[in-house]
Amino acid sequence: MPKIKTKSGAKKRFRFTAKLWRGFTHEREAAPVAEDVDTFRAGIDPLAEQDRLLAVLVQFPWSFRNVPEERGRLGRILDAFGDREIELADDLLATGQAGTVGNSIFRSFVVPFEVVSMLLLAALIGAVAIARRD
Secondary structure, three states: OOOOOOOOOHHHHOOEEEEOOHHHHHOOOOOOOHHHHHHHHHHHHHHHHOOOEEEEEOOOOOOOOOOHHHHHHHHHHHHHOOOOOOOOOOOHHHOOOHHHHHHHHHHHOHHHHHHHHHHHHHHHHHHHHHHHOO
């Protein structure tokens, strides 16, 4: 195996992101089981203790909506990890709404969206030009 070379100090800045197990986010009725929480925490705690854990990704299914039942499920997950500081994205509870998607595309990601649009337009024009040569 080849040795990996890094710039000085790069190892100290490297941090990890972990994804929360889907059993916490996709099980609608049940609260997270203490044994599952302990198992997950045992996996991420060493990273957190060494300041190598940047974030834990909590990915809900597409059906997640901003309704009381779903907010209750979110609350049960937050309670299970109660001794940790948890930061939620501002638009988390707006997930699945057309306005949120529009705001993401046309505010936060307008430049990448426009660049991709131009690349796709160029590809379309190129495909038409190649097809018309025959």
